[in-house]
Amino acid sequence: MENMKVTINNRVLEASHGETVLSVASRAGISIPTLCHMEGLPPTGACRMCVVEEIGSGNLIPSCSLPAYDGMDIKTHSPKALNARRTIVELLLANHPDDCLYCIRNGTCTLQDYSEELGVRQRRYNGERSTYDLDVSSPSLVRDPDKCILCGKCVRVCEEIQGVSAIDFVGRGSATHIGCAFEEGLNVSSCINCGQCIMVCPTGALAEKDETARVISALRDPDITVVAQHAPAISVTIAEDFGIKPGTDIVDRMNGAMRRMGFDYIFPTSFGADLTVIEEANELVQRVTSGGPFPMFTSCSPGWVKFMEQFYPELVDNVSSCKSPQQMLGAVVKRIWTRDKKLDPKKVFHVSIMPCTAKKFECDRPGMRDGTVRDVDVVLTTREFDRMIKMFGIDLEQVEGEPADNPYGERSSAGKIFGASGGVMEAAVRTAFHMITGDELPNLEVKDVRGFEGIKETEVKIGDLVVKAAVVSGLGNARKLIDSILSGEKSYHFIEVMTCPGGCIAGGGQPFTSDPKVIRSRMMALYSIDSAAPVRTAHSNASLMKLYEDHLEKPGSHKAHEMLHTSYAEREVLK
Amino acid sequence: MSVEKINEILNQYPEAGRDKLIPVLQDVQGEEGYLSKESVRLIGRHLNLPTSKIYGVATFYNQFRFEPMGKFHIQVCRGTACHVKGSLPVLEALTKELELQPGRTTKDGLFSLEIVACIGACGLAPVIAVNGEFHARLESDQIPEIIESYRKKAV
Ligand code: SF4
Ligand code: SF4
Numbered sequence: 001m002e003n004m005k006v007t008i009n010n011r012v013l014e015a016s017h018g019e020t021v022l023s024v025a026s027r028a029g030i031s032i033p034t035l036c037h038m039e040g041l042p043p044t045g046a047c048r049m050c051v052v053e054e055i056g057s058g059n060l061i062p063s064c065s066l067p068a069y070d071g072m073d074i075k076t077h078s079p080k081a082l083n084a085r086r087t088i089v090e091l092l093l094a095n096h097p098d099d100c101l102y103c104i105r106n107g108t109c110t111l112q113d114y115s116e117e118l119g120v121r122q123r124r125y126n127g128e129r130s131t132y133d134l135d136v137s138s139p140s141l142v143r144d145p146d147k148c149i150l151c152g153k154c155v156r157v158c159e160e161i162q163g164v165s166a167i168d169f170v171g172r173g174s175a176t177h178i179g180c181a182f183e184e185g186l187n188v189s190s191c192i193n194c195g196q197c198i199m200v201c202p203t204g205a206l207a208e209k210d211e212t213a214r215v216i217s218a219l220r221d222p223d224i225t226v227v228a229q230h231a232p233a234i235s236v237t238i239a240e241d242f243g244i245k246p247g248t249d250i251v252d253r254m255n256g257a258m259r260r261m262g263f264d265y266i267f268p269t270s271f272g273a274d275l276t277v278i279e280e281a282n283e284l285v286q287r288v289t290s291g292g293p294f295p296m297f298t299s300c301s302p303g304w305v306k307f308m309e310q311f312y313p314e315l316v317d318n319v320s321s322c323k324s325p326q327q328m329l330g331a332v333v334k335r336i337w338t339r340d341k342k343l344d345p346k347k348v349f350h351v352s353i354m355p356c357t358a359k360k361f362e363c364d365r366p367g368m369r370d371g372t373v374r375d376v377d378v379v380l381t382t383r384e385f386d387r388m389i390k391m392f393g394i395d396l397e398q399v400e401g402e403p404a405d406n407p408y409g410e411r412s413s414a415g416k417i418f419g420a421s422g423g424v425m426e427a428a429v430r431t432a433f434h435m436i437t438g439d440e441l442p443n444l445e446v447k448d449v450r451g452f453e454g455i456k457e458t459e460v461k462i463g464d465l466v467v468k469a470a471v472v473s474g475l476g477n478a479r480k481l482i483d484s485i486l487s488g489e490k491s492y493h494f495i496e497v498m499t500c501p502g503g504c505i506a507g508g509g510q511p512f513t514s515d516p517k518v519i520r521s522r523m524m525a526l527y528s529i530d531s532a533a534p535v536r537t538a539h540s541n542a543s544l545m546k547l548y549e550d551h552l553e554k555p556g557s558h559k560a561h562e563m564l565h566t567s568y569a570e571r572e573v574l575k
Numbered sequence: 576m577s578v579e580k581i582n583e584i585l586n587q588y589p590e591a592g593r594d595k596l597i598p599v600l601q602d603v604q605g606e607e608g609y610l611s612k613e614s615v616r617l618i619g620r621h622l623n624l625p626t627s628k629i630y631g632v633a634t635f636y637n638q639f640r641f642e643p644m645g646k647f648h649i650q651v652c653r654g655t656a657c658h659v660k661g662s663l664p665v666l667e668a669l670t671k672e673l674e675l676q677p678g679r680t681t682k683d684g685l686f687s688l689e690i691v692a693c694i695g696a697c698g699l700a701p702v703i704a705v706n707g708e709f710h711a712r713l714e715s716d717q718i719p720e721i722i723e724s725y726r727k728k729a730v
């Protein structure tokens with residue numbers, strides 16, 4: 001069908017059929033504020049923030065649900081539209097605490113931005129304020145319903161993207177709020193701690209649990225050795241919070257900044273990821289020789305693991321017993337490295353910098369400590385870490401680059417692409433191929449499993465074996481895939497599951513963005529690191545091989561099992 | 576209420592979906608007097624709905640409660656006649672005296688509070704009924720005394 005012509009702000013623009021005015025305008029560089037709109041999901045029209053004026057009728061129509069039609073004439077920022085928007089913000093503020101100065105979203109809040117953009121300079125309406133208790137029950141996030149504007153995005157992400165439905169609208173009229181069933185805390189709900197609700201929340205009603213204070217006091221304590229690990233997806237996202245171009249890898253400068261902050265040792269989580277690859281590829285090879293159970297699911301995404309324990313406990317034995325890279329590295333540091341270094345593990349504080357809120361939950365799972373000594377003491381999200389860098393007055397653009405520390409400073413790029421959906425699969429396939437055939441995979445790049453598609457499939461020929469693999473991200477997609485397996489419609493050997501759509505680069509602890517291009521550039525950054533890397537497979541990581549030689553014997557050894565593997569069990573939650 | 580009893584109700588709605596939620600909730604509350612976590616869970620499993628959704632829908636309506644009724648169930652009429660004659664201060668006195676919101680039950684299980692529409696005693700407005708016993712032409716300052724008399728009955 002031919003494209004249509006529409007006039008927006010006196011400019012004639014092309015629109016395709018079914019396209020909304022919001023989308024046409026956005027392509028033309030006209031930004032219309034939205035509060036409830038979600039890319040890729042059908043509009044709800046809940047907030048009316050996006051209204052535009054239709055010239056002729058003079059009607060104000062929400063542009064997020066207004067399909068373009070040939071010959072339409074629209075003004076997006078007419079006085080009438082602006083007035084309507086300002087009134088909407090003023091009404092929202094009528095029932096909103098004036099807490100910006102104390103708010104975790106100060107500076108990143110959409111409501112604040114719009115209030116500024118629309119020139120709101122006084123409280124015009126003084127409504128009755130709702131007061132609810134903070135929900136601090138979750139290890140990962142804090143809910144502050146007083147700051148909620150009821151846009152509904154968290155509810156939709158939780159249900160429609162993640163297939164979890166931990167939260168919903170509760171009550172009605174002026175008593176409406178977002179909550180869990182029976183007003184319970186998130187910790188007894190089915191929440192999997194993914195933090196995707198935080199990413200879509202326009203206000204400070206949802207936030208990561210801030211644990212920077214604990215890290216700062218460890219850094220100040222002269223008796224404590226502070227070790228940090230940073231996840232593969234951190235170095236390619238952190239730049240955004242400092243005005244550096246999205247998709248820039250600043251791993252060396254980040255190390256430099258961390259040393260200035262007082263971290264004593266820095267190891268990339270990618271080393272742990274390489275270790276995970278070896279153990280997991282070995283597990284896959286074992287299952288191939290012993291006949292299953294198939295499919296084998298990856299286990300490095302803690303949101304997914306909790307999801308499986310709640311909703312698909314019948315899969316407990318299908319999920320790889322491997323701990324995640326964070327926990328493997330944590331165990332190696334606390335249980336091996338401290339001994340080699342003759343340090344008291346009780347005096348070593350292990351900070352893990354992660355793109356993920358669910359990692360805060362994971363580090364407290366059973367098996368993640370040696371006696372009373374935790375393998376990972378605190379998990380900071382990218383955002384918390386960025387706030388710390390700013391608090392320490394460090395200019396990331398100026399810092400000298402520095403390498404990570406030995407003996408775990410070396411990584412392969414296989415352990416780096418873990419940060420993107422498909423990366424774990426690709427890394428594991430490279431090594432499994434080598435384990436089975438003794439050769440290197442002819443083409444290391446498994447392109448079928450790259451990209452943002454929710455469900456990706458591939459077949460890899462390893463010797464005479466054809467490994468059927470799938471990669472999913474977003475647990476709503478995982479649900480679809482698992483249901484098709486349980487019904488017998490599909491079958492695979494190996495499935496990678498990432499909780500967050502697109503993988504850790506879009507994790508719930510990452511810098512805020514609603515721009516898919518930014519997320520894409522994060523992914524591209526990881527793959528260009530990979531294509532330029534000298535060492536691209538976990539099994540060629542020499543320091544890792546040395547760790548096996550000195551301490552772990554061989555992949556899947558008794559020692560490795562004790563330290564690097566874990567188990568799962570059905571989990572009772574209010575689901 | 577026993578799981579069997581709830582299942583019996585659910586079995587009257589074979590292959591039901593979301594559209595049957597309200598009648599199912601009404602039936603279960605009719606039997607149980609309230610909606611317990613356990614029954615909401617079972618309803619969710621039967622109708623393939625998350626508990627958060629069920630709770631969300633149920634709290635949209637005044638008729639559902641999530642705690643067993645107290646030993647003394649207080650119904651406060653907020654019908655038109657009672658409103659005109661001052662039922663709001665009466666209600667406020669009750670929530671204050673019992674530290675209790677409508678729809679809830681006190682921790683000791685003694686009192687529960689419910690807002691109802693006209694209970695057909697407009698001539699006596701404003702009126703409350705405690706376990707069906709009417710208290711007529713109330714003033715808010717009578718509330719502490721009335722509550723006290725029930726507390727005494729309880730021991
Ligand atoms: S949510 Fe936004 S507007 Fe509200 S207090 Fe926080 S920063 Fe201010
Ligand atoms: S963290 Fe994830 S699972 Fe939990 S409420 Fe938010 S979106 Fe739902």
Ligand code: SF4
Nearest residue numbers: 148149151152154201
């Ligand atoms: S918590 Fe945030 S995302 Fe959820 S409805 Fe409130 S404002 Fe919207």
Ligand code: FES
Nearest residue numbers: 034045047048064
């Ligand atoms: S963004 Fe269009 S109605 Fe909310």
Ligand code: FES
Nearest residue numbers: 652654657693696
């Ligand atoms: S209005 Fe209260 S009894 Fe009729």
